Amino acid sequence: MAKTSKTPTSERPARRRRTPRGVVGTGGILMHDEPGGRILLDDPDSPENDDLQPSLDPGEQVAHSLDALSDLAGGILQSLAPRLIRDLDHELRERIRNSPIELNSFGYDPWGFNPDVARRTLLLFALVYRYYFRVQTSGLEHLPAGRMLVIPNHAGQIALDAGMIAIATVLDADPARPLRGMGEYWLPTIPFFNVFMARVGGVVGTPKNARDILEHGEAVIAFPEGVRGMSKPFAQRYQLQEFGYGFMRLALETTTPIVPVAVVGSEEQAISVGNIKPLADLLGMPAFPILLNYFPLPVRYHLYFGEPMEFRGNANDEDEVIGKKVEQVKARIHGMIQEGLRRRRNWFF
Amino acid sequence: MERLLITGIAGGQGRLVAKRVADSFAVSGVDRAPWEGHPDHITVHTMDLRKKKFEDIFRRERPSAVVHLAFVRHFRADPMVRHEINVAGTKRLLECCATYGVKKLVVLSSSYVYGALPESPYYMDEDTALNVSRHYPDIRDLAEVDTLCNTFLWKYPDIATAILRPVPTLGYYVHNSIGGYLKLRYVPTIMGFNPMTQFLHEEDLAEAIGRTLETGIRGIFNVTGPGAVPLKVAIRETGGIAVPLPEPIARNTIDSLFRLGLYHLPPGAIDFVKYPCTIDGRRFREATNFQPLFTLEEIFSSVRH
Numbered sequence: 001m002a003k004t005s006k007t008p009t010s011e012r013p014a015r016r017r018r019t020p021r022g023v024v025g026t027g028g029i030l031m032h033d034e035p036g037g038r039i040l041l042d043d044p045d046s047p048e049n050d051d052l053q054p055s056l057d058p059g060e061q062v063a064h065s066l067d068a069l070s071d072l073a074g075g076i077l078q079s080l081a082p083r084l085i086r087d088l089d090h091e092l093r094e095r096i097r098n099s100p101i102e103l104n105s106f107g108y109d110p111w112g113f114n115p116d117v118a119r120r121t122l123l124l125f126a127l128v129y130r131y132y133f134r135v136q137t138s139g140l141e142h143l144p145a146g147r148m149l150v151i152p153n154h155a156g157q158i159a160l161d162a163g164m165i166a167i168a169t170v171l172d173a174d175p176a177r178p179l180r181g182m183g184e185y186w187l188p189t190i191p192f193f194n195v196f197m198a199r200v201g202g203v204v205g206t207p208k209n210a211r212d213i214l215e216h217g218e219a220v221i222a223f224p225e226g227v228r229g230m231s232k233p234f235a236q237r238y239q240l241q242e243f244g245y246g247f248m249r250l251a252l253e254t255t256t257p258i259v260p261v262a263v264v265g266s267e268e269q270a271i272s273v274g275n276i277k278p279l280a281d282l283l284g285m286p287a288f289p290i291l292l293n294y295f296p297l298p299v300r301y302h303l304y305f306g307e308p309m310e311f312r313g314n315a316n317d318e319d320e321v322i323g324k325k326v327e328q329v330k331a332r333i334h335g336m337i338q339e340g341l342r343r344r345r346n347w348f349f
Numbered sequence: 350m351e352r353l354l355i356t357g358i359a360g361g362q363g364r365l366v367a368k369r370v371a372d373s374f375a376v377s378g379v380d381r382a383p384w385e386g387h388p389d390h391i392t393v394h395t396m397d398l399r400k401k402k403f404e405d406i407f408r409r410e411r412p413s414a415v416v417h418l419a420f421v422r423h424f425r426a427d428p429m430v431r432h433e434i435n436v437a438g439t440k441r442l443l444e445c446c447a448t449y450g451v452k453k454l455v456v457l458s459s460s461y462v463y464g465a466l467p468e469s470p471y472y473m474d475e476d477t478a479l480n481v482s483r484h485y486p487d488i489r490d491l492a493e494v495d496t497l498c499n500t501f502l503w504k505y506p507d508i509a510t511a512i513l514r515p516v517p518t519l520g521y522y523v524h525n526s527i528g529g530y531l532k533l534r535y536v537p538t539i540m541g542f543n544p545m546t547q548f549l550h551e552e553d554l555a556e557a558i559g560r561t562l563e564t565g566i567r568g569i570f571n572v573t574g575p576g577a578v579p580l581k582v583a584i585r586e587t588g589g590i591a592v593p594l595p596e597p598i599a600r601n602t603i604d605s606l607f608r609l610g611l612y613h614l615p616p617g618a619i620d621f622v623k624y625p626c627t628i629d630g631r632r633f634r635e636a637t638n639f640q641p642l643f644t645l646e647e648i649f650s651s652v653r654h
Contacts, residue, residue, distance in 0.1 A: 104576045105645065106586075111471055112545045112579060112625075188467040188624060191541025191596070195579075198545070208470035212629075 088126050092119045095176035100217065111180075111213065112198030118178060121200050122170060125163040129171065132298055133265065135164055139305035140173045144257050147214040148308065149247055150179060150221040152261035153240055153333055154229035157270040157289050160296060161263045165221060168303050179221040180213050207250070214254045222247045224326070231275060231287035237267035238337055243330050245322045252325075253315035257308035260329055262336035265301035268347045270294070299347045304336045350375045353562070354412035356442065357419035358393060359384035361522030362457070365555035366416055367391055370562060377410055379403065380419065398438035407449040414453040414562055415446055420494070422459075422525060424487065424607070424615060435490040436497065443501045446508065453509045455561050458495040460516045460547070460571065461488060465626040471545070472629040475514070475569045485617030499569065509565045513557065515572040516628060519652045520551030526614055530622075531587040531652055537603075540593040543581050544625040549574030550643035550651065560637040573630030574641045574648065580622055586649035596623075 081089075096115045108114050129135045152165055162181070170176045181197075182205030188194040203209045213220060223229065224243035232241060251258050271292040280288035309332065311325050351374050357363045358378025367376050367388075377392035378384070384393045394406055398419055406412075419438060421431045439456075446454050463473050464480035479496065482489035495512060502510040517527040530536065549572065557572045584591045594602070600619060606612035633639055643651075 104578070106578045106582050108545070108578055108582070110545070110577060110627075185468040191539075193541075195541065195543045203471060204468060206468070206470040208472070208474075212470075212472055 085123070085127070088130070089119065089123055092122055092126060092170065095170055096122075096178060099170070099176040099178055101178055110216075111201075111203050111209075112195075113178070113180075113201045114199045117196070117199035118201060121196075122167060125167050126171060128160070129164055129167040129301075133160075133164060133269075133301040135168065135265075135301040135303060137168045137172050137303040137305070139303075139307075140168065142305050142307045143169070143173055143177060143219075143259060144308045146217045147254065147256045148177075148219045148259050149214070149251050149256050150219060150259045150261055151224060151247060151329055151333070152221070152263050153238075153337060154223040154225045155232070155237070155263065156266035156296070157231060157272055157291060158296065159223075159230060160269065161266040161301075162221065162223070164266075164301050165261060165263070165303060168305075169219065177219045180218050181221055182210060210250050211254055214250070214256050224329075227286040231272070231289055233274060233289075234267070234271045238264075238341060240330055240334055240337075243326050245319060245326055248311065248322050248326050248329070249315045251311055252313050252317075252322075255310075255312070257310050258329055259308050260306040260332045260336065262304040262306070262333050262340050263301065264304070264337060264340035264344060265299045265347070268299045269296040271297075297347070300344075300349055302340050302344060304340055306332055306336055351414055352377070352410055352412040353414045353416065354379065354406065354410065355416045355418065356380070356398060357417070358391075359387075359395075360418060361520070361524060362518070362551060362554065363418050365522055365551055366418070366558050369555040369559040373563070374414065377406070377412070379406060398434065398441060403441065404445055407445045411449060412451060415442070415451050415455070416558060416562070417442055417454065417456045420457070420491065422488075422491070424613060428487070432490045436493050439494045439497055443497065447501075447505055451508060453511075453562060453565055454498075454501075455511045455513065455558055456494075456498045457558070458498070458512050458514045459491065460514050460626055460628045461485075461621070462492045462495050462514065463626055463628065465544070465620040465624040467624050469624065469626065471625060471627050473571075473627070474629045475571055475632060484620045485615075487615045487617050502567065502569070509567045511561045511566050512569045513561065513572050513633075514570065514628065515554050515557065516547035516549050516574055516630075518549045518551050518554050519648050521651055523551045526618065528652055529613060531583060531589060533589055535592045536584045536589040537599060538581065538584070538591045538593050539599055539619060539623050540595050542596075542623040543579045544621075544623060545577040545627055546580045546583055546625070547573055547577045547627050548583065548645060548648045549641065550648045553641040553643055556642070557633070557637070557639050560639050564637050566636045568632075568636075570633035570636065571628040571630045572633050572639070573628060575643065575645050577625075577627055578645060583649060586646070586653075588653045 096119055101109055101113065103109055103115070150165065152161065154161060166179045169179055178201055181202040183197055183202050185204055187197060188204060203213065210220065224247050225241045226244060228241040250256070272289040273292060274290045276288045276290065280286065309329060313321070313325070353370060353374035353376050355363055355367055355376060355378040357380055358367055359380035359382045363378060363380065364384065367378060370376060371390065377394070379394045379396050381397050383395045387393050396403055417439065421434050462479045462481050463469065463477050464483060464485065466480055466483065479492040481492050498510065498512050502512065518525065519528050519531070553574060554572065581591050600616050603612055603614065603619065604616045607615045
């Protein structure tokens with residue numbers, strides 16, 4: 001499995017689940033799928049559901065009743081949810097549990113990943129994956145054990161392609177490999193979002209974070225085209241834009257295999273006829289596309305995972321040397337996209 | 350037996366270190382506050398580091414090892430006095446170490462010197478810049494002390510100087526800002542932020558200092574405990590109730606309360622409950638084989654009210 005190297009942070013043997021403490025308090029996370037388990041103990045951040053406490057002060061009573069209310073609401077929602085959603089939720093839970101991610105006794109990994117929050121987010125994307133985009137995935141058997149850099153093409157105006165790839169590696173790969181994303185430096189300053197980002201497996205994309213996470217044996221996803229790929233107009237669909245070189249330097253430095261991925265279908269989900277660059281600059285957004293449809297069309301996605309590519313060399317070589325290696329990855333993805341387009345009958349099937 | 354001088358010996362951490370090393374060193378200590386009922390085999394001088402007589406301890410006792418823990422880390426003192434004790438006091442101590450032939454020096458800095466910045470990486474190593482003054486100028490004296498000792502480390506290659514930067518330390522004996530914060534019944538947090546936070550037990554820190562003395566390592570070392578959890582998990586596990594406040598309200602309130610002397614932390618401290626300040630403890634572990642004994646659960650229960 002992926003546990004080949006120690007990081008600063010795997011500071012003691014990880015326990016996969018929290019041990020029960022006390023008679024009633026089962027310690028929320030990951031416990032609720034036990035036979036006859038309590039489905040209400042779901043939130044890792046909610047106070048312990050301890051034994052009946054004889055004396056509660058008013059503040060605590062308020063806090064407890066609020067928790068009870070939200071638990072009740074969650075429970076009702078859970079029981080009202082269609083069987084299909086509950087089954088998908090269960091499947092995600094099982095698959096994340098069997099993934100090689102190490103958690104501490106409180107249910108977090110060193111970078112703040114939490115399977116419960118991640119699962120709820122993935123659930124939404126998983127519904128889209130199965131029933132809206134009806135994604136067809138192939139080549140997941142190529143995923144190496146241990147660390148890897150997943151490098152796809154990027155398209156579609158909204159980064160749903162990232163979500164679909166992340167679901168594919170959890171729902172359809174064996175073992176499931178939750179992907180780690182690298183974010184912009186200012187993302188941690190956004191309230192709530194920063195916590196969410198960490199819980200679903202994202203970190204700020206500093207070189208140190210990227211190295212640590214790869215050395216820890218994780219799967220990291222990066223889009224070397226960045227916004228250039230995502231926001232390109234419809235006329236340029238399936239034309240790979242310029243690739244950044246950072247991913248290749250990182251792969252060389254950490255001797256990480258690169259898994260090329262071709263996404264076919266994403267280009268047609270939202271049809272862009274132009275980009276108002278001045279307005280985007282004014283709003284501080286990466287792009288302001290003019291779209292024919294702002295709600296994604298129910299196109300069919302096709303994901304092709306290629307065989308891992310191994311590169312060796314000096315991570316600090318000049319751009320010319322690195323660029324040649326990057327071109328090989330780009331060419332492989334290009335070939336896979338063309339093959340995928342040839343096989344596709346139409347946008348929707 | 351080697352003679353060891355511990356500055357700040359009457360504080361919680363000082364007492365634990367004294368206890369830890371009492372078998373292998375002849376221990377004496379100095380502190381501004383007295384240590385009532387200290388063990389007989391430990392000599393305690395109640396004295397200020399800035400006083401002239403402080404040097405007499407070196408002349409008389411000729412310690413071969415020094416552990417420097419005498420820092421003012423709270424804000425109840427006059428900022429001028431705080432700065433003088435921390436920076437001038439350390440400078441004075443370093444001069445004494447050089448003059449009187451000290452062989453080993455251990456200085457207790459902290460992970461706070463790296464600062465909690467949104468763009469900081471997780472698990473920072475010892476080469477990371479000391480950024481704390483950007484958002485938390487009130488504790489820049491601690492970064493200055495760290496740098497002062499760093500210069501000393503390179504200037505005197507024959508002295509085994511070790512600068513330890515431990516993560517937030519909790520326990521029964523130590524009294525520090527993070528401990529005071531977690532002991533609150535209602536713990537103010539910043540709405541929408543919940544950074545990963547590392548913790549270390551006070552006895553494990555004493556052990557780490559003991560091992561530093563025994564191995565005679567030289568350099569700068571991060572010291573980490575059993576791992577990291579989101580701040581709100583720590584608050585819950587120590588028996589508190591997190592009260593999330595919108596940041597502008599929290600900042601203004603804490604600023605006013607601090608000015609009036611009604612709250613013990615300046616607003617610069619807010620960034621430490623917003624952004625992670627996590628460090629990489631590999632270098633120290635590899636150098637000393639240090640392994641923390643206390644789990645996160647045990648650390649939290651040691652400050653539970």
